[in-house]
Amino acid sequence: MDRIFTAVSTRIAAAAGKPLTFMVAMVAIVIWGITGPIFGYSDTWQLVVNTATTIVTFLMVFLIQNSQNRDAAAMQAKLDELIRALEAARGEFIGIEHLTDLEIESIRAALEDEARELSGKDGTADDSVGALLKRR
Template sequence: MDRLFTAAATRIAAFAGQPAAFTAALALILIWVLTGPVFHYSDTWQLVVNTATTIVTFLMVFLIQNSQNRDAAAMQAKLDEVIRAVEGARNEFIGIEHLTDREVEMIRRRLEEEFAPHPEGKKPADSVERLLERM
C-alpha cells in the first residue's frame, strides 16, 4: 500500500507541477465559463466548479504534504551523511531535526553568534549539547 501510494503521489505531484497541468486546469475553467450561458448561470452550474475545486484541493493537500515529507527526510539523510563524511564536522548535529522548534532556533542563533566576529577572543561552542545547555 505504501509503495503504491508513494508511486501515485510522486507521479501526480510531478504532473501537477508541470505547465501542462496548469494549461489543463485553465482549459477546464474556460469550458466551465463558456457553458455558463447554456446552463443560465444556475446554482447547479456554480456548484459543479465549487465541488470539483474543493475535492481537487483537498486531495492535493495530502499529496503535496507527502512529497514534502519525503523530500525533507531524504534531505536530512543526505545532510547526515555529509556530516559523517566530513573530517572535523560535529556529529552532534545529526538528528537535530527531531528537537523542538525552540531548541533548533537557539542552536541556529548560537551558530550565527559563533561565526560572527568575536571582539573579545571568545572560543566557539564545540557541540550541540553545550548550545542546548545554555538555554
Template sequence: MGTQSAFTRVAKKASVFTGQPACFMLALGTVAVWGLTGPLFGFSDTWQLVINTGTTIITFLMVFLIQNTQNRDTEAMQIKLDELIRVSRNANNALLDLEELEERELDALRERYEEMARRAREVKQARTR
C-alpha cells in the same frame, strides 16, 4: 531499499504530472469551458456548484499530495545532510538529528552558530584592515 508502495508510486506520478505546464493548461481549459457554458446553463446554482465542488475536491486531495511529496523530499534531504556531516572529519556529529530536538534546543544551537559566524566576520574584518 524496498519497493515503493502503491501510494508512493501514484503520489510521485501525480506530483510530476501536476507540476507540468500541460496540467496547468488542462485546468485552465476546464475553467474556460465551465465559464463558456455559463450562458448555456443560465449561470444556475447547479452550474456554479459544479466548479465549486470540483475545485474543492481537487484542492483537498492536492493538500495531501503536496504534503506527502514535501515530507519525502525533506526526509531525503535530511539523510543526505546527515551523511555529509557524518563523513566530514571536523564535523559535530551531535548535529546529525537536529530535527528531533525541541524548539528551545534548536534556538540555543542557532544562537551559538550565529555567534560563531559573528566572531568569524569580526576576525575577517580585522584582517582586512
C-alpha cells in the same frame, strides 16, 4: 501499500507542476465559464465547479505534503551522512530536526555567534546581503 502510494503521489505531484496541467485546468475553467449562459448560471452549474475544485484541492494537499515530507527526509538523511562522513563536522548535529523550534533557534543563534567570533566580524548575513544589494 506504501510503495503504491509513494509511486502514485510522486507521479501526480510531478504532473501537477507541469505547464500542460495548468493549461488543462485553465481550459476546463474557461469551458465551465462559457457554459454559464447555456445553464442559466444555475446553482447546479456553480456547484459543479465548486465541488470539483474542492475535491482536487483537498486531495492535492495530501499528495504535495507527502512529497515534501519525503523530499525533506531524504535531504536530511543526505546532510546527516555528510556530517557523519566529514571528520571535522560535529556529529551532535545529526538528528537536530527532531528538536523543538525553540531549541533549533537557540542552536542557530549560537552558531551565528560562533561564526561571528571566528571571523572577527560584527556583521551578520543580513548585513552582507544588504551590502550586495546596494552594489546593484
